[in-house]
Amino acid sequence: MEPVNHYIQEGILYKPVIPNIQDWPINLFFRNKKRIVKDVTSEAIAQLHSQAQQEGIVIQDYIARTMYLERIRMTEDPWKVDPKDEPKFWGSIKQGLVKNEQLEGDVEAFTKTNEKMLERIVNRYASEISSNFKPSSYHFAKRFLPFMFSTLLNASAGKTFMSIINHRLQLQEKVHLLGEIEAMRNLASKGTIILVPTHTSNMDSILIAWGIHALGLPAFIYGAGLNLYNHKIVSYFLTRLGAYKLDRRKRNPIYRATLDAYSTVAIQEGVHGLFYPGGTRSRSGVLEDRIKLGLLQTAIEAQRRNFMYPPSHKRGKIFIIPLVISYHFVLEAASLIKQHLKRTGQEQYYIINDEFGNTRKFLEFVWNTFSASSEIALSFGRAMDIFGNFVGEDGQSFDSQGREIDIADYFKSGGVITDDKQRDKEYTRLLGEKIVERYRIENIVFSSHLVAFVAFELITRKFPDLDLYSLLRIQEEEKILPLEEFELSMERVVAQLFKLADAGKVKLANHMINDVNTIIEHGVKNLGLYHAKRPLTFKDEHHVVSENITLLYYYHNRLIDYNLGPFV
Amino acid sequence: MVGILGAGSFGTALANIIAQNKPVLLFVRNPEKAATIEKDRVHKGYKLEENITITSDLRRVPAECELLFPVVPSASFPRLIKDIAPFLRPSHILIHGTKGLSVDIAEGREMRSVDRLNREDIQTMSELIVQETAVLRVGCMAGPNLAIEILKEQPAATVVASRFEQVIKAGMEALRSSRFKVYGSHDLLGIELAGVLKNIMAIASGMLHGLDYGDNTKALLVSKGLEEMITVAKGLGADPKAFLGLAGIGDLVATCYSPLSRNFTFGYRLAKGESIETIKSSMEEVAEGLNTVAIVRALSARYRIPAPITQALFRIMFDGMDIEKGMNLLMEYPYKEDVGFL
Numbered sequence: 001m002e003p004v005n006h007y008i009q010e011g012i013l014y015k016p017v018i019p020n021i022q023d024w025p026i027n028l029f030f031r032n033k034k035r036i037v038k039d040v041t042s043e044a045i046a047q048l049h050s051q052a053q054q055e056g057i058v059i060q061d062y063i064a065r066t067m068y069l070e071r072i073r074m075t076e077d078p079w080k081v082d083p084k085d086e087p088k089f090w091g092s093i094k095q096g097l098v099k100n101e102q103l104e105g106d107v108e109a110f111t112k113t114n115e116k117m118l119e120r121i122v123n124r125y126a127s128e129i130s131s132n133f134k135p136s137s138y139h140f141a142k143r144f145l146p147f148m149f150s151t152l153l154n155a156s157a158g159k160t161f162m163s164i165i166n167h168r169l170q171l172q173e174k175v176h177l178l179g180e181i182e183a184m185r186n187l188a189s190k191g192t193i194i195l196v197p198t199h200t201s202n203m204d205s206i207l208i209a210w211g212i213h214a215l216g217l218p219a220f221i222y223g224a225g226l227n228l229y230n231h232k233i234v235s236y237f238l239t240r241l242g243a244y245k246l247d248r249r250k251r252n253p254i255y256r257a258t259l260d261a262y263s264t265v266a267i268q269e270g271v272h273g274l275f276y277p278g279g280t281r282s283r284s285g286v287l288e289d290r291i292k293l294g295l296l297q298t299a300i301e302a303q304r305r306n307f308m309y310p311p312s313h314k315r316g317k318i319f320i321i322p323l324v325i326s327y328h329f330v331l332e333a334a335s336l337i338k339q340h341l342k343r344t345g346q347e348q349y350y351i352i353n354d355e356f357g358n359t360r361k362f363l364e365f366v367w368n369t370f371s372a373s374s375e376i377a378l379s380f381g382r383a384m385d386i387f388g389n390f391v392g393e394d395g396q397s398f399d400s401q402g403r404e405i406d407i408a409d410y411f412k413s414g415g416v417i418t419d420d421k422q423r424d425k426e427y428t429r430l431l432g433e434k435i436v437e438r439y440r441i442e443n444i445v446f447s448s449h450l451v452a453f454v455a456f457e458l459i460t461r462k463f464p465d466l467d468l469y470s471l472l473r474i475q476e477e478e479k480i481l482p483l484e485e486f487e488l489s490m491e492r493v494v495a496q497l498f499k500l501a502d503a504g505k506v507k508l509a510n511h512m513i514n515d516v517n518t519i520i521e522h523g524v525k526n527l528g529l530y531h532a533k534r535p536l537t538f539k540d541e542h543h544v545v546s547e548n549i550t551l552l553y554y555y556h557n558r559l560i561d562y563n564l565g566p567f568v
Numbered sequence: 569m570v571g572i573l574g575a576g577s578f579g580t581a582l583a584n585i586i587a588q589n590k591p592v593l594l595f596v597r598n599p600e601k602a603a604t605i606e607k608d609r610v611h612k613g614y615k616l617e618e619n620i621t622i623t624s625d626l627r628r629v630p631a632e633c634e635l636l637f638p639v640v641p642s643a644s645f646p647r648l649i650k651d652i653a654p655f656l657r658p659s660h661i662l663i664h665g666t667k668g669l670s671v672d673i674a675e676g677r678e679m680r681s682v683d684r685l686n687r688e689d690i691q692t693m694s695e696l697i698v699q700e701t702a703v704l705r706v707g708c709m710a711g712p713n714l715a716i717e718i719l720k721e722q723p724a725a726t727v728v729a730s731r732f733e734q735v736i737k738a739g740m741e742a743l744r745s746s747r748f749k750v751y752g753s754h755d756l757l758g759i760e761l762a763g764v765l766k767n768i769m770a771i772a773s774g775m776l777h778g779l780d781y782g783d784n785t786k787a788l789l790v791s792k793g794l795e796e797m798i799t800v801a802k803g804l805g806a807d808p809k810a811f812l813g814l815a816g817i818g819d820l821v822a823t824c825y826s827p828l829s830r831n832f833t834f835g836y837r838l839a840k841g842e843s844i845e846t847i848k849s850s851m852e853e854v855a856e857g858l859n860t861v862a863i864v865r866a867l868s869a870r871y872r873i874p875a876p877i878t879q880a881l882f883r884i885m886f887d888g889m890d891i892e893k894g895m896n897l898l899m900e901y902p903y904k905e906d907v908g909f910l
Contacts, residue, residue: 409658
C-alpha cells in the first residue's frame with residue numbers, strides 16, 4: 001500500500017514556472033482586452049448564426065427571447081452590481097425590435113438592423129464578462145491571501161499574538177497539496193491547463209487560488225458567480241486573481257453563446273483556466289457525478305481550432321487536470337443538503353441563494369472554515385488530453401494501451417480536420433464521464449467521510465422499510481449505535497478501502513494508515529466539527545450517536561460510489 | 569475503400585452490399601483460405617463482386633480504409649480487436665455487426681459456472697473497441713439480416729446505431745442500396761442489446777419448433793420474449809424504444825421463424841435430442857445465443873431482473889433439465905398484466 005505522503009513541507013513552496021508576472025499568459029490576455037472583446041463578439045455571433053440555422057429560427061427570435069428574459073430578470077431579481085443603464089439599454093432593444101417589425105418587407109434592412117442589435121448585445125455581455133487582471137494588484141492579493149489565512153489559522157489555534165510571531169503556523173500545514181504536482185508544473189509550459197475541480201464549498205476557489213500560487217504556477221482564469229461581486233472585498237480579490245464574471249441569472253441564448261465564446265477564446269490564447277464541471281456546489285455531498293457540458297465543450301472547441309489554426313504561442317495542446325478537494329467539515333453543509341432534499345424527485349428552478357449576505361458575513365465564513373477545519377486536501381490528478389487519454393512528460397497523448405497517438409486525428413474525416421458540432425458534443429460527454437471516473441480515483445478519503453458512511457449505513461439497516469425522508473425524521477434514541485457493532489463494520493470497510501487503494505481505485509489520507517480504533521476516533525472527532533449538532537459523536541464509552549442525521553447523510557454521500565455498502 | 573474484418577456468411581454478404589457503393593477490402597485471417605477465395609472469387613456459395621479485394625494482411629486494412637466493419641463472432645472479437653489495435657488511429661470509424669457480449673471472467677473459468685455478473689463485468693462490442701483501441705467513433709449494425717437472403721439480393725433493411733451522427737452517415741453511405749434500406753439510430757446500447765438478446769429467444773423458438781409446437785405457442789414466445797428482452801435491457805440501463813424497431817421486433821421475428829438462423833437451428837437440434845457438443849462440432853459458425861444465455865442469466869440474478877425464459881433455457885442447456893418441463897415454465901410466466909413493461 002502506497003500511502004499518499006508527499007506532504008509539502010515548509011515555505012512557499014515551488015519556484016515560479018514563469019518568474020516574471022508580466023509574461024504570464026493571463027496578463028497578456030487581459031492586456032489585450034479590447035481585442036479579446038472583439039474576438040469574443042465575432043466568435044459568439046458566428047456561433048449564434050450557426051445555432052440559429054440548426055434550430056431553423058432567425059436571429060430576431062434570439063434577440064426577442066433574450067430581451068424578454070432580461071426584462072423579467074431586472075424586475076424580479078435585481079442585484080447591487082447590476083449596471084444602472086440596464087433598463088435603458090433593453091428599452092432601446094425593445095424599440096429596435098418594434099421598429100424592425102415595420103421593415104419586414106425590406107429583407108435587407110430588416111436583417112441589417114437585427115445584426116446591429118445582436119452585435120450591441122453581445123458586445124455588452126462580452127465587456128461585462130471580461131474583467132481586469134493587474135500584475136501589481138495580484139502581487140498584493142497573493143501576499144495578502146496566505147497572510148490572511150495563516151493569521152486565521154494561528155488565531156484559531158488559540159495562540160497568543162507573540163506566539164504567532166514566534167511560531168508561524170503555515171497554511172500548508174493545514175492544507176495539503178497532493179498528487180501529480182511536478183507533472184502539472186511541467187505541463188504548464190507545454191500546453192494550456194484546464195483545471196477541473198470538484199465543487200463542495202465556497203472556499204474552493206480561494207483555496208485553489210492559493211494552491212496555484214503556492215505551486216509556482218501563473219494565475220488561472222476562471223468564472224466566478226456575479227453574486228460574489230456584490231461584496232467589495234471579495235470582488236477586489238476575485239478580479240485580481242484572474243476571475244471573469246459569470247451571471248447565472250442570465251439564462252438566455254445570447255449570454256450563453258458569449259460566455260462560451262469567451263472561454264473558447266481564452267483557452268485558444270493559451271491562458272490556463274479553471275472550471276467546475278459540476279456547475280455549482282454539490283448539494284447532496286456526493287463526489288461530483290453529474291457534469292455540465294457547456295464549458296467543457298469550449299475546451300474541445302478550442303482544441304479543434306488550435307489544430308486548424310495553430311496559435312502563435314506554444315501552448316496549443318490542452319490538458320485537463322482533475323482536482324478533488326477533501327474537507328472534514330463543510331460550513332455550508334446544512335443549507336446545501338436542505339436544498340438537495342427539497343429538490344430531489346423534482347428538479348426545479350431554484351433561486352440562487354446568496355449565503356454570503358455581506359462582506360462581514362463572508363469574512364466570518366472564511367474564518368469559520370479555517371478555524372474549524374482540521375485538515376483540507378487538494379488532490380491534483382493525472383493530466384489528460386481532452387479525449388481523456390493520459391499525457392506524457394512532453395504532453396504527448398497515449399491511448400489506453402500505452403501507444404502514442406496524434407489526437408488531431410479525432411477531428412479528422414477523410415484526412416482533414418472538420419467542424420462537426422454533434423461529434424464534438426459527443427466527445428464532450430465522453431470527457432465528462434472520464435472526469436467523473438478520475439474524481440473517484442483521485443479522491444482522498446478522510447476518516448470523517450468513512451465514519452459518516454458506515455454510521456449512516458448502519459442506521460439505514462435498522463429501518464429497511466423507511467424511505468429516506470422518513471429515515472431523516474427518526475427519533476433521537478434510534479440514532480444510537482453500539483460502538484462494538486460500529487467497529488466491526490468499520491474494520492470490514494477499512495479493509496475493503498485498502499484493497500481499493502492498492503488497486504489504484506481511490507486514495508487514502510495519511511491519517512487513514514492506522515488501526516481502526518484510531519481511525520474512528522480521528523473521524524468522529526473531525527467530522528463536521530463545528531456544526532451546532534454533530535453528525536456523529538460519542539454518546540458514552542460504548543455508543544456513538546448522530547445528533548443530526550441529515551448532516552450525517554450529507555457526509556456519508558461522499559463515499560456512495562465505491563460500492564462499500566455490502567461491507568458495512 | 570471500406571474494410572470488412574471477417575469473411576463469414578454475414579461478412580461476405582456485407583462485402584457484396586457495400587461493393588455496390590465503394591471498393592471493399594475483405595480481411596480473411598487464414599492466408600490459404602484467402603488465396604482460395606481470391607482464386608475462385610466465390611465464397612459461401614456466392615459470387616463476390618468485382619471490386620472486393622481479399623487480404624490476409626490485417627495491417628493493410630486500417631492503412632487503406634477509414635471505415636471498418638468488424639463482423640466476426642463475439643468469441644473471436646476480442647482477439648481481432650487486440651490484433652488490429654496497434655494499427656488503428658483516432659480517425660478510424662468502426663461499425664460492428666457482432667451480436668454477442670464480452671465477459672471479463674477469470675481465465676479457464678467457464679461462463680456457465682458464473683452465477684453472478686455485474687454490469688461492469690460485461691462489455692458490448694462497441695465498449696470493447698473503445699477500451700482496447702484509440703477509436704472513439706464506433707457504431708453497430710443490427711436488424712433482420714439473414715446473410716443468405718441478403719446474398720440472394722432479396723429486399724431487407726438494417727439499423728446503423730451510433731452516438732455519432734457522422735458514423736451513422738458513413739454507415740448509410742456505405743450500405744445503402746436499392747435492395748438494402750438503412751435506418752439510423754442514436755441509441756447504440758439499445759440497438760446492441762436488442763441484437764444480442766434476441767438470440768436467446770431464437771434458441772427457444774427453435775426448441776418449440778423441434779417439439780412440433782405451432783404458431784400460437786411461437787407467438788406467445790415472441791411477445792413474452794420481447795418483454796423479457798426489454799426488461800433485461802432496461803435493467804442494464806438501455807432505453808426500450810430500440811426494441812420496437814428493426815433491431816428488436818424485426819430481428820426477433822426473423823430469427824424466431826427462420827430455419828436459416830443459427831440460433832434457431834441450435835435450439836431445434838437440441839429439442840430433437842442432440843447434445844450441445846455434437847451440435848457445436850457440426851455447425852460451421854457458432855450460435856451466439858449459447859453464451860448469451862449464460863451471461864444474461866448471471867446478470868439477471870445479480871440485478872434481480874425477472875428473466876424466466878433465459879433461466880429455463882439455462883437449466884435445459886446446462887443443468888440437464890428436461891426440455892418439455894422447461895417449456896412448461898413458459899406457461900408459468902410471472903406477470904398477470906399483458907403489457908406491464910412499458
